[in-house]
Amino acid sequence: MAQVKVVVTLKPSLLDAQGRVVQDALHSMGYANVGQVRIGKYMELEVTANGKGDLNSEIKEMCDRLLANPVIENYTFEVVE
Amino acid sequence: MSVIAPTHEDSRLSLGGAKPRFAVVRFPGSNCDQDAFFTVRDVLGCPVEYVWHQETSLKGFDVVILPGGFSYGDYLRTGAVARFAPIMDSVRAHAERGGYVFGICNGFQILCEAHLLPGALVRNAGCKFVCKQVHLRVENADTPFTRTCKPGQILRIPVAHGEGRYTCDDATLLELEQANRVLLRYVRPDGQTDDTVNPNGSLGHIAGIANARFNVMGMMPHPERASEKILGSADGRALFESLMLALK
Numbered sequence: 001m002a003q004v005k006v007v008v009t010l011k012p013s014l015l016d017a018q019g020r021v022v023q024d025a026l027h028s029m030g031y032a033n034v035g036q037v038r039i040g041k042y043m044e045l046e047v048t049a050n051g052k053g054d055l056n057s058e059i060k061e062m063c064d065r066l067l068a069n070p071v072i073e074n075y076t077f078e079v080v081e
Numbered sequence: 082m083s084v085i086a087p088t089h090e091d092s093r094l095s096l097g098g099a100k101p102r103f104a105v106v107r108f109p110g111s112n113c114d115q116d117a118f119f120t121v122r123d124v125l126g127c128p129v130e131y132v133w134h135q136e137t138s139l140k141g142f143d144v145v146i147l148p149g150g151f152s153y154g155d156y157l158r159t160g161a162v163a164r165f166a167p168i169m170d171s172v173r174a175h176a177e178r179g180g181y182v183f184g185i186c187n188g189f190q191i192l193c194e195a196h197l198l199p200g201a202l203v204r205n206a207g208c209k210f211v212c213k214q215v216h217l218r219v220e221n222a223d224t225p226f227t228r229t230c231k232p233g234q235i236l237r238i239p240v241a242h243g244e245g246r247y248t249c250d251d252a253t254l255l256e257l258e259q260a261n262r263v264l265l266r267y268v269r270p271d272g273q274t275d276d277t278v279n280p281n282g283s284l285g286h287i288a289g290i291a292n293a294r295f296n297v298m299g300m301m302p303h304p305e306r307a308s309e310k311i312l313g314s315a316d317g318r319a320l321f322e323s324l325m326l327a328l329k
Binding site: 010014015017018020021041066067069071072 | 157158161162165193194199200201203204205206207208246248249250282
Protein backbone atom coordinates (compact mmCIF):
# COMPACT_ATOMS: atom_id res chain seq x y z
CA MET A 1 0.00 0.00 0.00
CA ALA A 2 1.45 3.30 -1.07
CA GLN A 3 0.41 6.68 0.16
CA VAL A 4 0.13 9.35 -2.50
CA LYS A 5 0.13 13.02 -1.64
CA VAL A 6 -1.40 15.27 -4.28
CA VAL A 7 -1.25 19.07 -4.25
CA VAL A 8 -3.46 21.01 -6.64
CA THR A 9 -3.02 24.74 -7.16
CA LEU A 10 -4.76 27.33 -9.31
CA LYS A 11 -2.68 28.40 -12.29
CA PRO A 12 -0.68 31.53 -11.49
CA SER A 13 -2.43 33.47 -14.27
CA LEU A 14 -5.80 33.00 -12.58
CA LEU A 15 -7.14 35.35 -9.92
CA ASP A 16 -7.48 33.42 -6.65
CA ALA A 17 -10.47 35.18 -5.09
CA GLN A 18 -10.27 33.16 -1.85
CA GLY A 19 -6.55 33.77 -1.57
CA ARG A 20 -7.10 37.49 -1.84
CA VAL A 21 -9.63 37.44 1.01
CA VAL A 22 -7.14 35.59 3.22
CA GLN A 23 -4.39 38.01 2.22
CA ASP A 24 -6.63 40.96 3.19
CA ALA A 25 -7.47 39.28 6.51
CA LEU A 26 -3.78 38.75 7.32
CA HIS A 27 -3.10 42.40 6.50
CA SER A 28 -5.91 43.56 8.76
CA MET A 29 -4.45 41.37 11.54
CA GLY A 30 -1.24 43.34 11.25
CA TYR A 31 0.85 40.99 9.12
CA ALA A 32 1.80 43.70 6.66
CA ASN A 33 4.69 41.58 5.37
CA VAL A 34 2.38 39.09 3.64
CA GLY A 35 2.33 39.24 -0.14
CA GLN A 36 0.12 37.22 -2.44
CA VAL A 37 -1.77 34.26 -0.91
CA ARG A 38 -2.81 31.33 -3.09
CA ILE A 39 -5.13 28.58 -1.86
CA GLY A 40 -4.84 25.06 -3.20
CA LYS A 41 -6.00 21.55 -2.37
CA TYR A 42 -4.16 18.74 -0.65
CA MET A 43 -5.25 15.13 -1.06
CA GLU A 44 -3.99 11.87 0.39
CA LEU A 45 -4.69 8.70 -1.53
CA GLU A 46 -4.08 5.17 -0.36
CA VAL A 47 -3.22 3.24 -3.47
CA THR A 48 -2.40 -0.39 -4.07
CA ALA A 49 -0.22 -1.07 -7.06
CA ASN A 50 -2.44 -2.97 -9.49
CA GLY A 51 0.42 -4.65 -11.26
CA LYS A 52 -0.77 -3.33 -14.60
CA GLY A 53 1.90 -0.74 -14.93
CA ASP A 54 3.71 2.17 -13.50
CA LEU A 55 2.00 3.66 -10.42
CA ASN A 56 3.28 7.12 -11.28
CA SER A 57 1.64 7.12 -14.68
CA GLU A 58 -1.60 5.86 -13.14
CA ILE A 59 -1.61 8.68 -10.56
CA LYS A 60 -0.86 11.17 -13.32
CA GLU A 61 -3.86 9.87 -15.22
CA MET A 62 -6.06 10.26 -12.12
CA CYS A 63 -4.86 13.85 -11.74
CA ASP A 64 -5.44 14.71 -15.40
CA ARG A 65 -8.89 13.13 -15.51
CA LEU A 66 -10.39 14.02 -12.14
CA LEU A 67 -8.24 15.34 -9.31
CA ALA A 68 -7.20 18.50 -11.17
CA ASN A 69 -8.67 20.44 -14.08
CA PRO A 70 -5.76 21.17 -16.44
CA VAL A 71 -7.64 24.20 -17.80
CA ILE A 72 -7.32 26.08 -14.50
CA GLU A 73 -5.04 24.07 -12.22
CA ASN A 74 -1.55 22.67 -11.85
CA TYR A 75 -0.70 19.66 -9.70
CA THR A 76 2.20 17.84 -8.16
CA PHE A 77 2.21 14.49 -6.41
CA GLU A 78 4.51 12.37 -4.35
CA VAL A 79 4.35 8.62 -3.78
CA VAL A 80 5.44 7.77 -0.22
CA GLU A 81 6.85 4.22 0.28
CA MET B 82 -32.40 31.54 -40.85
CA SER B 83 -35.64 33.31 -40.05
CA VAL B 84 -36.17 35.09 -36.77
CA ILE B 85 -39.49 34.38 -35.14
CA ALA B 86 -40.31 36.87 -32.42
CA PRO B 87 -43.09 36.14 -29.92
CA THR B 88 -45.89 38.63 -30.57
CA HIS B 89 -46.90 38.96 -26.94
CA GLU B 90 -44.97 38.27 -23.77
CA ASP B 91 -47.44 35.64 -22.64
CA SER B 92 -48.14 34.16 -26.02
CA ARG B 93 -47.47 30.48 -26.62
CA LEU B 94 -45.70 29.59 -29.80
CA SER B 95 -48.08 27.47 -31.78
CA LEU B 96 -46.25 25.24 -34.17
CA GLY B 97 -47.65 22.59 -36.40
CA GLY B 98 -45.97 19.24 -36.76
CA ALA B 99 -43.68 17.36 -34.44
CA LYS B 100 -42.50 18.87 -31.20
CA PRO B 101 -39.01 18.10 -29.96
CA ARG B 102 -38.69 15.68 -27.05
CA PHE B 103 -36.75 17.03 -24.10
CA ALA B 104 -34.80 15.15 -21.45
CA VAL B 105 -33.93 16.76 -18.11
CA VAL B 106 -30.97 14.91 -16.57
CA ARG B 107 -31.10 14.58 -12.79
CA PHE B 108 -27.92 14.20 -10.79
CA PRO B 109 -27.84 13.81 -7.00
CA GLY B 110 -27.91 17.46 -5.96
CA SER B 111 -29.68 18.86 -9.04
CA ASN B 112 -32.19 21.41 -7.79
CA CYS B 113 -33.40 23.28 -10.87
CA ASP B 114 -34.59 20.12 -12.61
CA GLN B 115 -38.25 20.72 -11.75
CA ASP B 116 -38.14 24.33 -12.97
CA ALA B 117 -36.67 23.23 -16.29
CA PHE B 118 -39.19 20.39 -16.55
CA PHE B 119 -42.09 22.80 -15.80
CA THR B 120 -40.87 25.28 -18.41
CA VAL B 121 -40.72 22.62 -21.11
CA ARG B 122 -43.97 20.82 -20.24
CA ASP B 123 -46.23 23.63 -18.99
CA VAL B 124 -44.89 26.74 -20.70
CA LEU B 125 -43.72 25.26 -24.02
CA GLY B 126 -46.13 22.33 -24.10
CA CYS B 127 -43.44 19.94 -25.27
CA PRO B 128 -42.93 16.31 -24.21
CA VAL B 129 -40.30 16.00 -21.50
CA GLU B 130 -38.94 13.28 -19.23
CA TYR B 131 -36.53 13.12 -16.34
CA VAL B 132 -33.47 10.97 -16.92
CA TRP B 133 -31.59 9.73 -13.83
CA HIS B 134 -27.81 10.09 -13.94
CA GLN B 135 -27.37 6.30 -13.63
CA GLU B 136 -29.18 5.69 -16.90
CA THR B 137 -27.22 5.08 -20.06
CA SER B 138 -29.55 5.96 -22.92
CA LEU B 139 -30.95 9.17 -24.38
CA LYS B 140 -32.58 7.43 -27.31
CA GLY B 141 -35.57 9.29 -28.70
CA PHE B 142 -34.70 12.68 -27.20
CA ASP B 143 -33.96 15.75 -29.31
CA VAL B 144 -32.87 18.16 -26.60
CA VAL B 145 -31.00 17.23 -23.42
CA ILE B 146 -31.05 19.73 -20.56
CA LEU B 147 -28.43 19.57 -17.82
CA PRO B 148 -30.13 21.62 -15.08
CA GLY B 149 -28.75 23.78 -12.31
CA GLY B 150 -27.93 22.65 -8.81
CA PHE B 151 -25.03 21.26 -6.86
CA SER B 152 -24.42 17.88 -8.44
CA TYR B 153 -22.48 15.57 -6.12
CA GLY B 154 -22.33 18.40 -3.61
CA ASP B 155 -19.91 20.38 -5.81
CA TYR B 156 -17.19 18.23 -4.21
CA LEU B 157 -13.67 18.67 -5.63
CA ARG B 158 -14.82 21.15 -8.33
CA THR B 159 -18.26 22.05 -9.64
CA GLY B 160 -19.27 19.44 -12.19
CA ALA B 161 -16.07 17.42 -11.76
CA VAL B 162 -17.76 14.28 -10.46
CA ALA B 163 -20.99 14.60 -12.47
CA ARG B 164 -18.88 14.53 -15.60
CA PHE B 165 -18.20 10.83 -14.95
CA ALA B 166 -21.83 9.87 -14.26
CA PRO B 167 -23.02 6.94 -16.43
CA ILE B 168 -25.42 9.17 -18.42
CA MET B 169 -22.59 11.45 -19.56
CA ASP B 170 -21.36 9.00 -22.21
CA SER B 171 -24.83 9.23 -23.74
CA VAL B 172 -24.82 13.02 -23.48
CA ARG B 173 -21.52 13.05 -25.37
CA ALA B 174 -22.84 10.64 -28.01
CA HIS B 175 -26.03 12.72 -28.33
CA ALA B 176 -23.93 15.84 -28.97
CA GLU B 177 -21.69 13.99 -31.43
CA ARG B 178 -24.65 12.94 -33.54
CA GLY B 179 -25.84 16.56 -33.65
CA GLY B 180 -28.45 16.45 -30.88
CA TYR B 181 -28.94 19.55 -28.75
CA VAL B 182 -27.46 19.85 -25.27
CA PHE B 183 -28.37 22.80 -23.06
CA GLY B 184 -26.46 23.27 -19.79
CA ILE B 185 -27.79 25.75 -17.27
CA CYS B 186 -25.63 26.94 -14.36
CA ASN B 187 -24.31 23.66 -12.86
CA GLY B 188 -25.13 22.13 -16.25
CA PHE B 189 -22.72 24.63 -17.85
CA GLN B 190 -20.07 23.71 -15.27
CA ILE B 191 -20.55 20.01 -16.05
CA LEU B 192 -20.27 20.61 -19.82
CA CYS B 193 -16.96 22.44 -19.30
CA GLU B 194 -15.60 19.67 -17.07
CA ALA B 195 -16.69 17.14 -19.70
CA HIS B 196 -14.87 19.15 -22.38
CA LEU B 197 -18.07 19.46 -24.40
CA LEU B 198 -17.50 23.19 -24.00
CA PRO B 199 -14.09 24.88 -23.63
CA GLY B 200 -12.84 26.74 -20.56
CA ALA B 201 -13.91 26.47 -16.93
CA LEU B 202 -16.06 28.19 -14.32
CA VAL B 203 -14.30 29.26 -11.15
CA ARG B 204 -15.20 31.05 -7.93
CA ASN B 205 -16.81 34.46 -8.42
CA ALA B 206 -14.27 37.27 -8.32
CA GLY B 207 -16.05 38.80 -5.32
CA CYS B 208 -16.17 35.43 -3.49
CA LYS B 209 -19.91 35.90 -2.89
CA PHE B 210 -22.78 33.75 -4.02
CA VAL B 211 -24.63 36.07 -6.40
CA CYS B 212 -28.41 35.72 -6.68
CA LYS B 213 -30.10 38.52 -8.63
CA GLN B 214 -31.58 39.63 -11.93
CA VAL B 215 -28.99 40.49 -14.59
CA HIS B 216 -29.19 41.82 -18.11
CA LEU B 217 -27.81 39.76 -20.97
CA ARG B 218 -27.09 40.84 -24.52
CA VAL B 219 -27.76 38.32 -27.27
CA GLU B 220 -24.47 38.32 -29.19
CA ASN B 221 -25.44 35.77 -31.81
CA ALA B 222 -29.12 35.30 -32.68
CA ASP B 223 -28.39 32.86 -35.48
CA THR B 224 -28.11 29.69 -33.40
CA PRO B 225 -30.53 26.92 -32.36
CA PHE B 226 -30.53 28.37 -28.84
CA THR B 227 -31.17 32.03 -29.71
CA ARG B 228 -33.01 32.05 -33.01
CA THR B 229 -36.18 33.58 -31.56
CA CYS B 230 -34.13 36.55 -30.29
CA LYS B 231 -33.09 39.62 -32.18
CA PRO B 232 -29.34 40.34 -32.48
CA GLY B 233 -28.38 42.60 -29.60
CA GLN B 234 -31.64 41.95 -27.74
CA ILE B 235 -31.41 42.48 -23.99
CA LEU B 236 -32.77 39.67 -21.81
CA ARG B 237 -33.49 40.05 -18.09
CA ILE B 238 -32.75 36.71 -16.45
CA PRO B 239 -31.58 35.83 -12.91
CA VAL B 240 -28.22 34.38 -11.91
CA ALA B 241 -27.71 32.27 -8.78
CA HIS B 242 -24.20 30.93 -8.39
CA GLY B 243 -20.99 31.07 -6.39
CA GLU B 244 -18.74 29.74 -9.13
CA GLY B 245 -19.70 31.35 -12.40
CA ARG B 246 -16.59 33.23 -13.42
CA TYR B 247 -15.89 31.99 -16.92
CA THR B 248 -12.23 31.60 -17.77
CA CYS B 249 -10.22 30.11 -20.61
CA ASP B 250 -6.85 30.64 -22.26
CA ASP B 251 -6.23 33.48 -24.74
CA ALA B 252 -6.35 31.22 -27.80
CA THR B 253 -9.72 29.78 -26.76
CA LEU B 254 -11.14 33.24 -26.09
CA LEU B 255 -10.01 34.41 -29.51
CA GLU B 256 -11.59 31.37 -31.11
CA LEU B 257 -14.87 31.90 -29.23
CA GLU B 258 -15.06 35.55 -30.19
CA GLN B 259 -14.06 35.08 -33.84
CA ALA B 260 -16.55 32.28 -34.41
CA ASN B 261 -19.37 34.19 -32.63
CA ARG B 262 -19.59 31.42 -30.08
CA VAL B 263 -20.17 33.84 -27.22
CA LEU B 264 -23.98 33.84 -27.29
CA LEU B 265 -24.73 35.89 -24.17
CA ARG B 266 -22.82 38.61 -22.35
CA TYR B 267 -23.52 40.41 -19.06
CA VAL B 268 -24.42 44.04 -19.80
CA ARG B 269 -26.04 47.10 -18.27
CA PRO B 270 -29.78 47.57 -18.89
CA ASP B 271 -28.83 49.87 -21.79
CA GLY B 272 -26.85 47.06 -23.40
CA GLN B 273 -23.32 48.31 -22.74
CA THR B 274 -20.70 46.13 -21.09
CA ASP B 275 -19.41 47.45 -17.81
CA ASP B 276 -17.29 45.76 -15.11
CA THR B 277 -19.72 46.92 -12.42
CA VAL B 278 -22.55 44.76 -13.80
CA ASN B 279 -20.42 41.68 -14.45
CA PRO B 280 -21.75 39.60 -11.52
CA ASN B 281 -18.81 37.22 -11.20
CA GLY B 282 -15.80 38.69 -13.01
CA SER B 283 -16.26 36.49 -16.09
CA LEU B 284 -13.65 36.88 -18.81
CA GLY B 285 -15.07 39.11 -21.57
CA HIS B 286 -18.33 39.46 -19.57
CA ILE B 287 -19.22 36.00 -20.90
CA ALA B 288 -22.52 34.55 -19.65
CA GLY B 289 -23.07 31.82 -22.22
CA ILE B 290 -21.15 30.04 -25.00
CA ALA B 291 -21.69 27.37 -27.63
CA ASN B 292 -19.50 24.65 -29.10
CA ALA B 293 -18.14 24.92 -32.65
CA ARG B 294 -21.16 23.10 -34.11
CA PHE B 295 -23.62 25.26 -32.17
CA ASN B 296 -25.53 22.25 -30.85
CA VAL B 297 -24.16 22.46 -27.30
CA MET B 298 -24.70 25.57 -25.20
CA GLY B 299 -23.95 26.46 -21.61
CA MET B 300 -25.00 29.53 -19.66
CA MET B 301 -24.75 30.54 -16.00
CA PRO B 302 -28.03 32.54 -15.76
CA HIS B 303 -31.30 30.65 -15.26
CA PRO B 304 -33.72 31.09 -18.20
CA GLU B 305 -36.12 28.57 -16.63
CA ARG B 306 -36.56 30.97 -13.72
CA ALA B 307 -37.64 33.68 -16.17
CA SER B 308 -40.10 31.73 -18.26
CA GLU B 309 -43.34 33.42 -17.23
CA LYS B 310 -44.32 36.99 -16.42
CA ILE B 311 -45.41 36.01 -12.91
CA LEU B 312 -41.77 35.09 -12.16
CA GLY B 313 -40.69 38.67 -12.79
CA SER B 314 -39.53 38.12 -16.35
CA ALA B 315 -40.47 35.92 -19.26
CA ASP B 316 -37.30 36.75 -21.20
CA GLY B 317 -35.73 33.34 -20.59
CA ARG B 318 -38.47 31.65 -22.56
CA ALA B 319 -36.88 32.79 -25.83
CA LEU B 320 -34.06 30.25 -25.37
CA PHE B 321 -36.50 27.37 -24.85
CA GLU B 322 -38.69 28.56 -27.72
CA SER B 323 -35.62 28.60 -29.94
CA LEU B 324 -34.97 24.97 -29.03
CA MET B 325 -38.61 24.18 -29.77
CA LEU B 326 -37.84 25.00 -33.37
CA ALA B 327 -34.97 22.50 -33.29
CA LEU B 328 -36.86 20.02 -35.41
CA LYS B 329 -38.09 22.53 -37.96
